[in-house]
Amino acid sequence: MTDTVYQISHLTLVPKRHYGRMIAAVLVLTVLAIVIHAFAVGQIEWNYVAEFLTVPVIMKGLVNTIVMAILAMVVGIVLGIVFAIMRLSDNPVLSMTALGYVWLFRAIPALLQLLLWFNLALVFPTIGIPGLFSVNTVDVMTPFVAALLGLGIQQGAFTAEVVRAGLLSVDRGQYEAAQTIGMTRLQMLRRIVMPQAMRVIVPPVGNEFIGMVKLTSLASVIQYAEILHSAQNIYYANSRVIELLIVAAIWYLVVVTILSLIQGRIEKYFSKGVVAAGNTK
Amino acid sequence: MDMQNLSANAPLVVAADVRKHFGSLEVLKGINVSVPKGEVLCIIGPSGSGKSTFLRCINQLERIDGGAIWVGGELVGFRRDGNNLYELDDAQIARQRRSIGMVFQRFNLFPHLTVTENIIEGPVQVLRENKAEAKDRAHALLERVGLIDKRDVYPVHLSGGQQQRVAIARALAMRPQLLLFDEPTSALDPELVGEVLNVMRDLAHSGMTMIVVTHELGFAREVSHRTAFMDQGQLVEIGDSRSVLASPQQARTREFISAVHK
Ligand SMILES: Nc1ncnc2c1ncn2[C@@H]1O[C@H](COP(=O)(O)OP(=O)(O)O)[C@@H](O)[C@H]1O
Numbered sequence: 001m002t003d004t005v006y007q008i009s010h011l012t013l014v015p016k017r018h019y020g021r022m023i024a025a026v027l028v029l030t031v032l033a034i035v036i037h038a039f040a041v042g043q044i045e046w047n048y049v050a051e052f053l054t055v056p057v058i059m060k061g062l063v064n065t066i067v068m069a070i071l072a073m074v075v076g077i078v079l080g081i082v083f084a085i086m087r088l089s090d091n092p093v094l095s096m097t098a099l100g101y102v103w104l105f106r107a108i109p110a111l112l113q114l115l116l117w118f119n120l121a122l123v124f125p126t127i128g129i130p131g132l133f134s135v136n137t138v139d140v141m142t143p144f145v146a147a148l149l150g151l152g153i154q155q156g157a158f159t160a161e162v163v164r165a166g167l168l169s170v171d172r173g174q175y176e177a178a179q180t181i182g183m184t185r186l187q188m189l190r191r192i193v194m195p196q197a198m199r200v201i202v203p204p205v206g207n208e209f210i211g212m213v214k215l216t217s218l219a220s221v222i223q224y225a226e227i228l229h230s231a232q233n234i235y236y237a238n239s240r241v242i243e244l245l246i247v248a249a250i251w252y253l254v255v256v257t258i259l260s261l262i263q264g265r266i267e268k269y270f271s272k273g274v275v276a277a278g279n280t281k
Numbered sequence: 282m283d284m285q286n287l288s289a290n291a292p293l294v295v296a297a298d299v300r301k302h303f304g305s306l307e308v309l310k311g312i313n314v315s316v317p318k319g320e321v322l323c324i325i326g327p328s329g330s331g332k333s334t335f336l337r338c339i340n341q342l343e344r345i346d347g348g349a350i351w352v353g354g355e356l357v358g359f360r361r362d363g364n365n366l367y368e369l370d371d372a373q374i375a376r377q378r379r380s381i382g383m384v385f386q387r388f389n390l391f392p393h394l395t396v397t398e399n400i401i402e403g404p405v406q407v408l409r410e411n412k413a414e415a416k417d418r419a420h421a422l423l424e425r426v427g428l429i430d431k432r433d434v435y436p437v438h439l440s441g442g443q444q445q446r447v448a449i450a451r452a453l454a455m456r457p458q459l460l461l462f463d464e465p466t467s468a469l470d471p472e473l474v475g476e477v478l479n480v481m482r483d484l485a486h487s488g489m490t491m492i493v494v495t496h497e498l499g500f501a502r503e504v505s506h507r508t509a510f511m512d513q514g515q516l517v518e519i520g521d522s523r524s525v526l527a528s529p530q531q532a533r534t535r536e537f538i539s540a541v542h543k
């Protein structure tokens with residue numbers, strides 16, 4: 001094998017040309033340039049955008065958006081875990097209840113659920129425990145409460161399915177090993193199964209959290225003062241419609257970007273003890 | 282009913298006419314066996330004969346459909362009160378399982394926990410032992426199975442033989458009165474079988490009561506006191522390991538043993 005035909009070290013290496021990438025880059029940059037130009041010469045007063053970006057009403061709306069997204073997600077995750085565990089229980093009553101919950105709240109559009117909760121007083125003028133206490137529904141069902149219930153409960157239905165998939169992804173041998181060392185069902189779920197299921201659960205829940213940030217904008221319809229509602233209130237007064245919508249859009253971009261970064265960190269944390277499938281190149 | 286009433290040489294495990302079916306498939310057709318404290322019993326037999334199912338019934342990973350099992354004088358899965366048998370609840374079943382260790386064919390280490398964390402999980406979470414003490418004991422157990430230098434790694438970085446030795450240490454950490462092994466070396470590369478069998482041999486010599494489902498006839502002959510041959514849900518033959526393996530009385534046992542040797 002010392003034949004000169006098998007010697008290649010003296011040859012020059014010509015790298016592969018990525019023509020596809022070059023064409024794509026040219027196309028994308030062109031489109032981008034057109035869009036930026038359009039916005040620059042369009043009837044947008046950018047100084048209004050800058051001015052309103054940080055006014056107190058917008059900041060308060062931003063806080064309300066974040067608070068609502070977090071609380072609704074917490075409600076959704078708690079409900080999701082509870083109903084996923086119920087669904088996999090061998091108690092048929094619990095299992096069917098969970099199935100019904102997911103079916104009902106996944107089927108009805110979120111906006112419709114918000115409106116239903118907000119208008120609950122039309123059906124039940126008062127709520128409470130008969131004989132013990134009773135309150136007027138309109139007093140309790142504030143925009144905040146209605147939004148929290150509507151968003152949280154429908155989120156729970158989606159999260160329950162995600163959690164269920166996570167629980168099912170954990171090997172049966174793990175359940176058995178946990179039982180064998182004398183763990184009760186709850187200990188097993190908390191210490192052994194859930195930590196492993198998290199690897200499957202976190203990415204979609206992270207996505208849904210990002211979805212939730214945007215979904216809170218629906219609450220503007222029932223007068224909850226989140227950021228879109230705040231932006232609308234301002235443009236009802238000053239007619240700077242596009243400028244204020246851009247202000248809201250910028251803040252959604254900022255929040256979602258930050259959340260995406262955090263999500264990556266959390267995913268890394270829960271992949272402990274696993275050689276990632278993507279690391280095999 | 283309870284341990285105190287048990288005389289010193291009473292059997293640790295008693296199975297009386299144990300039956301189990303999956304749907305219409307009868308998997309255990311009346312198993313009778315009793316295992317004295319300190320005995321090593323090997324169960325051999327063809328695949329699908331019900332060996333795993335029997336082990337799983339002993340620690341209630343499966344529910345039996347007939348007969349009864351006692352471990353340490355305590356009825357498994359039920360509480361007797363007069364003429365009534367009450368099924369145990371989740372917490373009571375968990376309590377009964379604590380004293381029975383199990384080693385699986387596929388190790389089943391907890392992948393999200395390090396070797397030491399795997400071993401202390403039961404003692405700390407279930408037995409509520411002090412964490413520092415549990416760690417010390419875990420390290421002593423790791424010395425015993427020859428893996429002290431692996432104490433802080435995750436299971437994914439261990440060979441099959443090492444994982445199985447950690448699994449044995451994890452079972453021992455619960456201070457079990459009985460250890461069940463379900464084909465502990467069947468998933469291992471041939472060169473790793475020996476290290477696991479050595480650990481099991483040490484355990485046997487230390488007086489641990491063990492029921493071992495295995496295809497390692499050499500281990501059965503040299504280490505176990507008695508060997509049982511299971512076929513189609515029945516214990517066809519049981520007796521002194523050397524005689525069962527060298528001169529089986531039943532034709533089915535003979536066939537199986539010569540097939541394994543081929
Ligand atoms: N969970 C189960 N559901 C249905 N059939 C099962 C189940 N577990 C075991 N079996 C069946 O029971 C029989 C005995 O299985 P097993 O106890 O695993 O045998 P062995 O361990 O001797 O190979 C096999 O036919 C197997 O298919």
Ligand SMILES: [Mg+2]
Nearest residue numbers: 332333334464
């Ligand atoms: Mg088996």
